[in-house]
Amino acid sequence: MKTSICLFACTWAFLFTLQAQPDLFNYQTVVRTPQGQIISDQSVSFRFSIREGSETGSVVYQETHNTQTNEFGLVSLRIGSGVSGGSLASVNWGANTHYLQVELDPAGATNYQDLGTSQLLSVPYAVHAQSAENVDDADADPTNELQNLTLNGNSLSISQGNSITLPGGNTPDSKSIAKAWVNFPITGTPNLNFDAYNVSSTSVTSTGVRVVSFPPGLFSVATNPAMVCQIRNDLAPGFCVVTSGAAPSQVTVRTYNASGVLTDKEFSLIVFGR
Numbered sequence: 001m002k003t004s005i006c007l008f009a010c011t012w013a014f015l016f017t018l019q020a021q022p023d024l025f026n027y028q029t030v031v032r033t034p035q036g037q038i039i040s041d042q043s044v045s046f047r048f049s050i051r052e053g054s055e056t057g058s059v060v061y062q063e064t065h066n067t068q069t070n071e072f073g074l075v076s077l078r079i080g081s082g083v084s085g086g087s088l089a090s091v092n093w094g095a096n097t098h099y100l101q102v103e104l105d106p107a108g109a110t111n112y113q114d115l116g117t118s119q120l121l122s123v124p125y126a127v128h129a130q131s132a133e134n135v136d137d138a139d140a141d142p143t144n145e146l147q148n149l150t151l152n153g154n155s156l157s158i159s160q161g162n163s164i165t166l167p168g169g170n171t172p173d174s175k176s177i178a179k180a181w182v183n184f185p186i187t188g189t190p191n192l193n194f195d196a197y198n199v200s201s202t203s204v205t206s207t208g209v210r211v212v213s214f215p216p217g218l219f220s221v222a223t224n225p226a227m228v229c230q231i232r233n234d235l236a237p238g239f240c241v242v243t244s245g246a247a248p249s250q251v252t253v254r255t256y257n258a259s260g261v262l263t264d265k266e267f268s269l270i271v272f273g274r
Contacts, residue, residue, distance in 0.1 A: 023080050023087070023088045023089040024078045024079065024080040024081055024088070025078070025079055025080065026076065026077070026078055026079070027048070027076075027077045027078070027079050027102075028074065028075065028076045028077075029074075029075060030072065030073045030074050030075075031044060031069050031073045031075060031104070031106070032073060038069075038072060038073035039069055039073050039106065040069055040070065040071045040072065040073050041068065041069060041070070041071060042068065042069050042106070042108075043066065043067070043068050043107075043108035044066075044067060044068070044069060044075065044104060044105065044106050044107075044108055045064060045065065045066050045067075045104070045105040045107075045108050045109060045110065045112070046064065046065045046067070046075070046077060046082075046102065046103065046104055046105075047062065047063070047064045047065075047102075047103040047104075047105075047112050048062065048063055048064075048065075048079050048082065048100060048101070048102060048103075049061070049062045049100075049101040049103070050062070050088075050091060050098055050099070050100055050101075050120075051098065051099045051100075051101060051117065052095075052096050052097075052098055052099075053096050053097060054097075054099065055099050055101075055117040055119075056117075057099065060090075060091050060092075060098075061084070061086055061087075061088055061090070061091050062084060062085075062086070063079065063080075063081075063082030063083055063084035063088075064082055064083045064084070064110075065077050065082045065083070066108060079100075097119060097120075098119070098120050099117050099118065099119050099120065100117065100118060100119075100120055101114070101116070101117040102114075102115045102116060102117075103115060147159045147160050154166040154167070177272065178197075178270050178271065178272060179198060179214075179218055179225070179271050179272060180196075180197055180198035180199055180214050180218060180270075180271045181196065181197050181198075181199075181268065181269060181270040181271065182195065182196040182197075182199045182202065182212055182268070182269050183195040183196070183232070183266075183267075183268050184202070184210055184212075184253070184266065184267050184268070184269065185266055186233075186264050186265060186266040187264065188204075189202045189203065189204060190202060198214060198215060198218060199212060199213070199214060200213045200214060200215050200249075201213045207262075208254075208255075208262055208263075208264055209252050209253070209254055210252065210253040210254075210255070210267075211250065211251075211252050211253075212250065212251050212252075212253065212269060213249060213250045214249040214250065214251075214271070215249065216249050217249070218249055218271075225271055225272060226271075226272040227242045227251065227269065227270065227271050227272070228269070228270045228272075229241075229242050229253060229267055229268070229269045229270075230267060230268050231255065231265050231266070231267050232265075232266045232267055232268055233265065233266055236257070236265070237257075237258050238255060238256050238257045238258055238263060238265050239255070239256055240253055240254065240255045240256070240265065240267050240269075241253070241254045241256070242269065251269075251271075253267065253269060255267055
């Protein structure tokens with residue numbers, strides 16, 4: 001009497017190994033009769049076909065396995081290690097979709113019955129990822145990935161040719177651009193290399209008046225430059241008064257405490273003008 005065999009939907013477990021056994025993935029299933037009875041301790045044969053493009057597409061790889069179910073009807077196979085005239089490594093996983101067709105001969109011979117075909121959605125595409133070892137980006141040399149970044153006006157470009165145009169804004173009015181600035185300490189004079197811009201010299205008079213000199217031609221009294229002075233110690237509030245000196249490129253700053261008494265204060269001075 002002929003016995004029909006079917007495979008219930010079962011767990012497919014896939015295993016990808018990068019070292020000793022590349023290009024393998026596991027297939028597990030439980031063999032049962034159409035009535036649901038487990039076929040245990042019996043020799044069976046499987047044929048696996050990988051089809052490209054569709055369930056009925058061309059077979060790009062095929063292999064067979066002769067194995068035996070265990071007491072629970074379970075078989076565990078490694079696709080890629082069966083009897084085949086080709087190699088699973090030759091499948092171009094990145095070129096198209098691929099489908100796995102499973103066939104079974106419950107008698108352990110070659111009279112295979114088609115059990116169905118299903119698409120491989122995620123594995124063994126890890127095998128395809130292994131090909132990254134053979135491209136230039138996986139050469140373990142980070143220096144060939146370096147590029148130079150250049151900003152020319154509002155064009156931002158990298159050395160290998162790509163560029164973008166940055167959105168431009170309105171050009172600020174010349175009167176709104178800081179022409180010079182200085183951060184004056186509470187004692188002594190500032191370091192012009194770090195605490196000042198466009199300032200030629202500073203000094204403190206015997207009466208505590210701070211004098212700030214700018215390069216000749218930076219501005220003149222006739223252009224009416226705007227100056228902003230701010231006391232920098234909130235714990236000891238006060239105010240400052242800025243006046244133009246006899247020379248057009250020199251100003252004096254007096255600092256006072258909250259009671260209006262001339263007092264040494266740390267301040268910042270910013271000069272605007274044409």
